Amino acid sequence: MANASNPFRGIRIGSTSGAGMAGWQAExxxxxxxxxKVAVTYRCPQGHETTPVFADLAEEEIPECWDCPRCGRTGSRHLDAAYAGTRAEPYKSHLDYAKERRTPAEAEEVLARALGELRRSRGETS
Structure with a gap:
């Protein structure tokens, strides 16, 4: 029900204008x-399946391999055999890469410095 003081009007879903089209279609x-759309299934060497959806492409335009979002290995479109060109190194998280950049002693030093700055900004004395 529409109210005269309310600028929003109630409209039924699927209602059309006189031309048979509504909204931007009528304009x-x-x-x-x-x-x-084409859904293509890829399987990685660990058996994880990924199914990205592509626009209707020619067969040669669809990639033969796709990285698995779960383990990071390369999957193949052919479900009977895993992709032969798998990665030499396993999937690494951000934390794994951060641990590679610093030794535990360096990490402790960075942490102590950051905590000291935080305490100073809060006006705490250690």
Missing amino acids: TGRLPVGVH
């Missing part, structure tokens, strides 16, 4: 065109 006279 422009254009109809939306759907894009055909």
Whole structure:
């Protein structure tokens, strides 16, 4: 129900204008065109399956391999065999890379310096 003081009007879902189109379709006279999509399944050497969706591409345009979002290894489109060109190094998280950059002693020093600055900014005495 619409109120005269309320600028929002109630409209039924799926209602159309007199031309048979609603909203931007009625204004422009254009109809939306759907894009055909193709789901492609990739399997990594550990058996994880990933199914990205691509726009309708030619067969040669769809990638043969895809990185697994779970383990980081390279998966193949061919479900019977895993991709032969797997990575030499396993998947590493951000923390793994951070641990490679510093020794435990350096990490302790950085942590102590950061805690000291935090305490100083709060006006705490140690």
